[in-house]
Amino acid sequence: MSQPESTSQDILPTWVDSSLIKGMLRGIERESLRMQSNGFLSQADHPKALGSALTHPHITTDYSEALMEFITPPKETISEALNYLKDIHAVTHAHLENGEKLWPLSMPCMLDKEEDSIRLAQYGTSNIGRFKTLYRRGLGVRYGRRMQTISGVHYNLSFPDHFFEALQKHETDDNLKALSLQDYRSHRYFALIRNFIRLTPLVMFLVGASPSVCKCFMTGRDHQLLPLMKGTLFLPYSTALRMGNFGYQNSAQKQLGIHYNDIQGYLEGLQKAVHTPYAAFSHLGLNDEQGEPIQINDHVLQIENEYYSLVRPKQVPEAGETPSEALQNRGVGYVELRAVDVNPYSPIGIDEHTAGLLEVVALYCLLQDSPALLDAEQNEIELNQAEVVNRGRAPNAAILQNGQSIAIEEWCQQYLSQLQPLAQLLDDSYNTDIYSKAMHVMQSRIDEVDETLSARMIEDTLEHGGTWSFGSFMAQQHADVYEQHQLSAETAAYFAEAAEQSLQKQAQLEQDSSISFEEYLKNFR
Template sequence: MFSEIGQLIFDNESVAKTQDFNMGLEIEMQRVDETGELSREPYPAAAGDEQTNPWITNDFLETMSEVVTPAASHALDAMHYLYSLNNALRAALSPGELLWPLSMPPRLPEDKSQIPLAKMGPKKEAYLKEWVKRHGFSAGTPCGAHINLSIDDHVFEMVYEHMQDRFPDRVELENYLYAIIAQGFLRYRWLITYLFGASPIAEAGYFNKGEAPDHPVRSIRQSSHGFGTKFKGDYTNVQRYVARIEQGAKDGTLISDYEFHGAVRFKGNQNLSDLPKTGVKYLELRMLDLDPSSSVGVRTNTLRFIRLLASYFVMTPALHPEEVEKVMTRADEMNENVAIEQPDAHCQYEAAARAMLQRLERYANQIQLGPEYQEEIQDLEERVDNPFNTLSARLMTHVSHNSLAAYALKRAKRYQDSALQTIRPFKGFNNKRNLSAEELKAELFSGSWMPDSGLQ
């Protein structure tokens, strides 16, 4: 089962380190009023400066709030950061404001000009205006859960020490490992869409007449009806990834290299052209819809599954370079097919989904992960066996008059009430203070549970 690198990691008893991915989370949610309309309230002052606060900001719209966590060593740590920051944002909202828990936006007005784009400085605002001209207003409004994933430094050190004949420097190794993880996630994006897709319908005003799917689907956001540009990246290696994006910006297909919002993005340098020589430092995974059954938009078990997948991709054989483009094209087709399936229909790739989960279960057993991973895989296998257990199918039971607004508002009010009952409300962003990661941790958790405690 193991690749050459995977066997090396296994033989050197470093398998556990392949699970120790540093993980940061970025969760977008729209601010709405109690009727389910996009909020007309200004950006919440108690959330700090929207242009400079690295932990709470906005994206695309003034109403699209984004919570960003520091990188954490364990899934549970990342969730504690997220929960605390989410509560801080909710506490900062104006009376009557709520956070919309669905990926697809609430009903949009006919006159979109009354909804302000994010106020993120002249350069970003000019970019957003051009983006709207090219793609339309609605395409920028879906929200999601983004996961930033970086490999434990010990893995790089150990592999590079034993394989310097193959990798001339450590940057080459870093780029290689991140490329094969990216390929793995893109190859099995369809499975993630099946298991975690949660955007079966859109509210009024999202689609123009005649553009909507003719039936509910698993994930509008993850389909061709979803977010933004359909520009395809090249994930063969980091150099080709950069070259294709730069070519897209040069020929005008992209406004700039910033516009590339693929399901996976290589991150690590502000200047994209320098990325191949400075090295990828983490991956941004952009393939999760918001999970409305969680107040923070994602569940801990989902993060564990993502980490298990990433570890599996590190440890098992990679695609041959000449196969990557063909496999990625096929994977995009499979994801589209799954995304537009009826939420309660059996997946057309059901056998492949079951086989992959069984492979992951064997892998988890082989490297002796804890029972929580076995339990999560078993729960996901039940979603494959019975599509009524998927998030999207469950959401369909709450549809009333072709809308999920009543369900979304009920959830939003419940989560808001819970957040406002916090014993020690966070006030660290008052006076537009910009906190470092260490300062944030100290202020969020002083006198209580502290992240990076070694729990998983």
């Protein structure tokens, strides 16, 4: 059922004080390709000294065997989350082999002409391990393997229950007051999600960092990109090509009509996609000529995680639960903000300015009215996103707002001004100045477009002589930082133990398989 909307009009209601925000948690997931010393994508296995990519809690792989993913646990402050991420990078760097480095850009390092040289992530011989690799094979068959070499940052954020209780107490709608805390919390998180989708052009403009690509990434694809210099393509005013047509796009998913107006509608849309065959994917077949499976199924989504979105409602699944079942059973526990490029100037891919911005924007999105997101507005948002992705830094770049065109700087300024009191509130909550400093940095990017990450990257790519040279230079700078990073004895011991335990867990899973993989897959299908 769709739920009634709250009516508060204030940017920061007078009753909201800093104590109510205390208890927020944030966790960060950062992806990065392993790059060989010659600049090409690594062909080596995931380093064994880092443990099992299947079962390690913090160091795993995403699509490709070379695409590492680093995951922090939820932390009480931005500084703690970033420091944990620094530890993970230092540990990982220490165990990279043969002079490999972590590639520092969202768009990939050098790729061979052959797609098969982008190795699928391997998770061992257990049924769950083989299933994960098959899912990735399916993604490659459906969308090409090149698309799966893109890196991003996902920012996970939750607000404390006492904050939702206070919000609910101040609702004027009796239907909202009557909801259980779980249902009310989900209602407010979905409101946050709708508003965050509305504000993704702001995030892309301020922290977008993929204005150009290595020419090799576009092999075999039609595009309108222009040569920046030998080996590098770009659009003159682009900010975040990763978030546009060359990034994660799926025309089949566009037709799903999955919306974020309430949790039930969202879950029903997702389930329909997971169970609906799609002709183009059926045409690919389920198995290759040797009878080996090449995709889990021929449905619009093989599994729920295949649904690409800018922001996701999340709940930690318990044993045996799918993400949807976790949401159905316990409601939304946190949101995953996914419209964030890797910042090549930060050794860990994200800095406290971006983290501060994301938290202030999320709090704003939670507190503001959030009407249902209908098709007409969704179309307008997509036009705005495309404008910012492709030409956000152009002197005449403009945002559509209720059908009216408004200069992008003016639109961004309008929101940044509204975010200021929330930044102050968060600073007060945490006895810090991270949030107001973040606003100051973002203000400088609105005042002077050349201060944006995307503008700096174009300048530095030209100065270094291309994407590969710029990326390699930054990778070496970051490697120096990792080497100087001091791990405490306790932290070093923890990661050594985590690696060892993850290998044991994987071995256990491989011994426990009581049915064949064919049977396992048949049961899933």
